[in-house]
Amino acid sequence: MYVNVPRAGAVTLEDADNFRAFEVRVAGEQQSGSALAARLGAAAARVDDGHAWVNDAWLRAQGAPRGEAWLADFGKMIGFARKQGWVDESTQAVRAHVEWNGGAR
Incomplete structure (x- = not known):
């Protein structure tokens, strides 16, 4: 699964049934951590x-x-x-590698 961060619009969870991979995919050129955090909003x-x-x-x-089966997996x-x-544990957050994509998504 991955968190999709488009150039504009809502951040979404994609490929949500793939429990063997987890990353954040960002449309656009690489930015500072604070800029990406702002784009992710409540997701991160x-x-x-x-x-x-x-x-x-989130x-x-x-x-x-x-459904319940998804939540269990x-x-x-x-x-x-x-x-x-x-x-x-202090923030209840999961680490994900960030992949930057200079093209549009």
Whole structure:
């Protein structure tokens, strides 16, 4: 799954049934962490060192319409991420690598 950050418009969760991958894909040229954080808005707790820390609550809200099975599978993904040290317990955010795409999305 990935968080899609278009040049304009709403940030969305895409490929939401892929629980084996997680990243943030950003349309446009690379920007500072503060600029990306502003574009992500409520989706991210913070941005640092090529990673965005995506709010668990935002992710769950995006996937919730898919039902209880999705939430259970998502919980397993977060459990794995926690074991890897990719969950910030203080902010309840999950680390995602940021991919920049200079083209339009």
